[in-house]
Each structure stands twice: as C-alpha cells, then as structure tokens.
Amino acid sequence: MSWTALLMLRWYDELEKDSRLLKYAETYAQALLKVQAESGFFPGWLHLQAMRPLEHLNESPETSLSVTFLLKLYELTGKKEYKQAALRGMDAVVREIVPVGKWEDFETYWSCSRYGANNLVGKKVERNxxxxQNNFSMFWTAEALLECYRLTGKKAYLGYGQRTLDELLMTQASWQPPYMYVNILGGFGVLNADGEWNDSRESLFAELIIRYGKLLKKAEYIERGYAALKASFVMMYCPENPQTKQQWEKVYPFFGPEDYGFTMENYGHGGRTNPVGEGMGEFTIYDWGNGAAAEAYNRILDKFGEIR
Incomplete structure (x- = not known):
C-alpha cells in the first residue's frame, strides 16, 4: 500500500498537482502512523476487520517503503510528524535488518518461490x-536511506545506503554465462532461492543506481545503472534483440512483426534454459515489462540527459 501511495505522490509532484492525490496520501499516512510499532517498524499486513498486525513481516525491510513515502509527504507538506516517523522507521531497519541481511518481504515466501514459507520466515537457513532474501527489500532500503541522507544531510544514512546498494548489486549479472541464450549482462535476479534472470525490476533499480553513482562520483555505479536500463529491454521481441527474437521464435514460431514489443517479465523463471527456447516463458503485463522499461528510459532521460 505504501508503494501505491508513494507513486501517487510522485505523480502529484512530477506530473499534475491534483489535490485528490495529496489528500489520499495524507489520509493513508495518518492511518500508517497509528500502526507504527514502538520499535519504529511498520507492519507488513493488518487484519482486515481488527486492523491489527498479522503474524508475519511486522519487523521487516518493507518498512523502508513507508519511510520513502513519509519523507516525500513531509517534503510536500512540511509536516514534521511524517519526517520523525520516517526516521524512526529507517533507524529500525538500519539497526535490525541491514547488519544481518534479513531481506524478507512478501515475495520472499508467498509468491513464485515458496520454499521456506512454512518454517523459515524470520530464520536463517542452516546450510549457509x-x-x-529478496533484492526488492534491498532496493527499497537503499532508496529510503538515500532520501534520509538527502533530507537530513547525515552521512551515516549515505554510508548504510551504499552498503545496501552494494549488496543489491551482488544480484546483478556482470558476465554472460554460456548457458544463457539471451543477453543478460546488467540484468538482475530476484531471490537467493529462485531462478529468474533479466527480471523487470531492473527497470526500477536503474535510476537509483545512477543517482548513487552521480552523488558518490563512482563511475562503476553509473555504468551499472545504464546497464540495468538496457537490460530492461532485452526480453522484448523485436529485431533490435536478435538473440532474444530467435529464442522467442523457437518457442512461438507464429510470432511476427505484429508481435514486436512483446516482453516477458524475466528469463529462466523455471530454473532451466536451453538453446531451443526453454526459459522464455509466456507472462507479460505492461507495467512489469515493456511499459516499466519505457518509463525507466523516460525518467532517466528527463533527470540525467542523453542515454549512454
């Protein structure tokens, strides 16, 4: 829910000053403040009728999303209660999550890879x-820490943000394995217990990585950010992606020019690939594929100028 509210605020801030967006965000924020724990965390779920926290994710890095949302709302309204609550939440994540890599959220257990959903939530795997871990939690936290630094000037937040970003970047492909039959350089995986490559989330990660690179004057981050942006388009069926196009046509020989632009969410979701198209999948939605890539391209073009 915080993600939806944050996107509404960004729409209000960057596109159109529709007062209904700000009003909705403030209504949500007031409800959010009421469920913040003494520890600073925001719960992942609430009981629909009782409005009390459910069993799982009450002290998770999903809190970072609420931090970024509340800081943006503070920036737009000047109301210090939002900033104070946000920093309490951020300090909780820095204290309890970052040092031990407890990067758990909904997708970690209750989406496509449900290994451990019945016995590992909140616990380490004994073998390793x-x-x-899910790298979305790393992204949300790195983003929130950057906003905390931007609005407070406290370098500790920037230091923890860079640490978290570096952990996120460990899930980015920095080479081209011979058992991958599409270009994967610059793309991102998802979990440490799942099989996706070139996942659409890289379109969200790209801008943040570049922001860190420009702030810290680190060319590697900037290069990685642009590589993530380019990887956002790799799964698209079009002549500009000859390897990918060939793989699509091995799976769906009826594909033709009228299908240009079709984009799969990721590659190798089932944990297997081969030269004749296994790993291509069939799932696509506009805002988790070609639409997400196009938005990332336009945002980065607007904010940083010419795409490399």
Whole structure:
C-alpha cells in the first residue's frame, strides 16, 4: 500500500498537482502512523476487520517503503510528524535488518518461490547461515536511506545506503554465462532461492543506481545503472534483440512483426534454459515489462540527459 501511495505522490509532484492525490496520501499516512510499532517498524499486513498486525513481516525491510513515502509527504507538506516517523522507521531497519541481511518481504515466501514459507520466515537457513532474501527489500532500503541522507544531510544514512546498494548489486549479472541464450549482462535476479534472470525490476533499480553513482562520483555505479536500463529491454521481441527474437521464435514460431514489443517479465523463471527456447516463458503485463522499461528510459532521460 505504501508503494501505491508513494507513486501517487510522485505523480502529484512530477506530473499534475491534483489535490485528490495529496489528500489520499495524507489520509493513508495518518492511518500508517497509528500502526507504527514502538520499535519504529511498520507492519507488513493488518487484519482486515481488527486492523491489527498479522503474524508475519511486522519487523521487516518493507518498512523502508513507508519511510520513502513519509519523507516525500513531509517534503510536500512540511509536516514534521511524517519526517520523525520516517526516521524512526529507517533507524529500525538500519539497526535490525541491514547488519544481518534479513531481506524478507512478501515475495520472499508467498509468491513464485515458496520454499521456506512454512518454517523459515524470520530464520536463517542452516546450510549457509543466510536468510532467504529478496533484492526488492534491498532496493527499497537503499532508496529510503538515500532520501534520509538527502533530507537530513547525515552521512551515516549515505554510508548504510551504499552498503545496501552494494549488496543489491551482488544480484546483478556482470558476465554472460554460456548457458544463457539471451543477453543478460546488467540484468538482475530476484531471490537467493529462485531462478529468474533479466527480471523487470531492473527497470526500477536503474535510476537509483545512477543517482548513487552521480552523488558518490563512482563511475562503476553509473555504468551499472545504464546497464540495468538496457537490460530492461532485452526480453522484448523485436529485431533490435536478435538473440532474444530467435529464442522467442523457437518457442512461438507464429510470432511476427505484429508481435514486436512483446516482453516477458524475466528469463529462466523455471530454473532451466536451453538453446531451443526453454526459459522464455509466456507472462507479460505492461507495467512489469515493456511499459516499466519505457518509463525507466523516460525518467532517466528527463533527470540525467542523453542515454549512454
């Protein structure tokens, strides 16, 4: 819900000053403040009738999304209660999540890879002494920490943000394995217990990585950000992606020019690939594929100028 409210605020801030968007966000924020725990965390779920926290994700990095939302609302309204609540939430994530890599959220257990949903939530896997992790939580936290630094000037937030970003970047492909039959350089995986490559989330990650690169004057981050942006388009069926186009046509030989622009959410979702099209999948939605890539391109073009 915080993600939806944050997107509404960005629409209000960057596109059109529709007062209904701001009013809705403030209504949501007031409800959000009422459920913030003494520890600073915001719960992941509430009981629909009782409006009390449910069993899981009450102290998770999903809190970072609420931090970014509340800081944007503070920036737009000047109301300090939003900033204070946001920083309490951020400090909780820095204290309890970042040092141990507890990158758990909804997708980690209750989406496509449900391994551990019945016995691992909040616990480390004994074999590798790691939590089951989703890099979306790393992204939300790196983004929130950057906003905390921007609005407070406290370098500790920037330091934790860079640390979290570096952990996120460990899930970015920095080479081209021979068992991948589309270009994957610059693309992102998802979980440490799932099989996706070139996932659409890289279209969201790209702008944040470039922001860190420009702020810290780190050319590697900037290069990685643009690589993530380019990877956002790799799964698109079109002549500009000859390898991908060939793989699509092995799976769907009826594809033709009228299908140009079709984009799969990711590659190798089932954990297997081969030269004759396995791994291509069939799932696509506009805002988690070609639409997300196009938005990322336009945002980066608007904010940073010519695309490299």
């Amino acid at each position: 002494n790691m939590y089951k």
